[in-house]
Amino acid sequence: MSIQISKPFDAHLHLRRGKMAELVTPMSAAQFADVIVMPNLNPPILTVAEANSYRNYLLEIAKCNYHMAVYLTENTSIEEIDAAAKDDNIIGFKLYPLNATTGSQNGISDIKNIYPILKRMEIQKVPLLIHGEVTRPDVDIFDREKVFIEEVLTQIVTDFPKLRITLEHITSADAVEFVMSCSENVVATITAHHLLMNRNAIFTVNEKTALNPHNFCLPVAKTERDRNVLLRAAVSGNSKFFAGSDSAPHPLNCKESSCGCAGCFTGLHAVELYAKAFAELERLGNLEEFLSINGRIHYGISIPSEFINIYDTTFLIPDSIGEEKLTPFMAGQNLNWKVLEE
């Protein structure tokens, strides 16, 4: 059996620089015709000009339609928003709360500090991409997304009702419920790993209770109930939900460390992982909406004329890849779906 779909769109991707970029970029380009590239590099991508030079760098590595997100800081200028609005290569601005995840040291400490910028983005119809977590130490790590929605996002949506917002990598039933309750300009991406694991996976290795750093990501995976709500939202065909893999490659020594980095590497097999999640609910018929249609409609990206075929063939996910010993999500396990380019 096989299914054919328009070549997918990954609306949230980390491609890095240097050797890591050379390793992972072709993997995503093979599966996706369009990708949104995140700006939290070291140093970060803070301007439209920097985003374009990073885009040219990626084009040298692999051919793909790279749509660039620029890092929103408390120093972002109105002129930068206007420049982004005029530039087809720029998809929008990414809001990281201060210290929420990898490379968020330049993030926003108080949302009120960027209100003039958000107003300009609303007027210019420039999308805002949000890492939706508060980072106060008094908030439980499993409640960070829920509290962000209550304390910050509800305010943004009320004060800027026309702002086009993507709540990135949602992980909770609260987030699904919130996005459904908003107007059509508020949408969400969902990762493959959050569709396939709950928080037990962070504490399980080969069915034994043990710390599994490869399943640690941010936002952290939530309960089985949350996973089920996410999964149902993803397979529903609802145009508010679409794929953003958030594939986040880290070398092995940064994952298996006393200070392990957050992030799951799904860039090798993102489409196949999504297919697995959809197949489990027997909803492969809606996979194309989620992977190839909904996100492109939100961002005004045209549907490509290329297709991919996904076959029900079993293959083994390798334990690690490349010199950096990059560990793919579900390493050493079998996947039942395989992508072949048309």
Ligand SMILES: [Zn+2]
């Ligand atoms: Zn990310």
